Amino acid sequence: MTAAPPAFEWLAHVRVDVGEPQDLGSDISGGRRVVPILGGTVTGGWTGRILAGGADWQTVLEDGSVRIDARYPVHLDGVGPVLFRVRGARPSNAATDTFCTTLLVDGAVGTALGRAAYATVGSKVPGRIEYDVFEIR
């Protein structure tokens, strides 16, 4: 090992409202679908709201697990509009188990937000995903 291991500092709690997945067929990676992101809230150390227009471009692997690749606009108080880029995976679309993702924030040039990478831990119920955001230190 060379660099220090990651440490995590809790920053915010996010609730994402999502619509029904749209099937897109499949490609070399697996089944493809897109899930529209309808809105939501950010609370805690960051505050704001999720704007409509984003989506999660998912790949469904052979064992049913889902690769997450989401981009969605967020208005953060004191910062303005930014883009959340989320990549991760969860066991299946039906699972309510806890899952992790990574998060990068685009558009917050010059603020502390855009200078760091983040990890999230959360879970999904029908129509909604909730997660906690941790700064990776």
Next chain:
Amino acid sequence: MSAQRWPAPAADYRFTLKVDVEPAVVVDTTSRGTSLFIPIVGGTVTGEEITAEILPGGGDWANDLSSGEFVVRAKYHLRTDDGAMIAVDNVGVWHERADGTPYFVTTPRFDAPAGRYDWMNRGVFVGMAIERNPRHIEIDVYSLTGE
């Protein structure tokens, strides 16, 4: 509901990417920063579960932002010692902290064939990176799990 609901994820060390690069080529410069292309020319992967070489031909598309941070996206391939080809897509951010130490964290994603390396497809990974010298970057890759 502004309170923390879940504990921080667990991070388990998996392997280290040791990447050899050549000097950056400047692509464009604007008031918002400079876009660069950094050729990836080789390297190795070491870990308990994987031993591989980094193939030449990949690259790192980096933006040196006028606000002081670098945002990087590297795409390249690994070939394991048992012949599996794995694609790497690694996005990350670098900046210099107030105390002068570097912050360099990435979020790699892997595409691996079915079989021995399938765990790389469904994991969630964080890379803790160090630029050893201008021609060599090392990234310790951890997998994240929640409770």
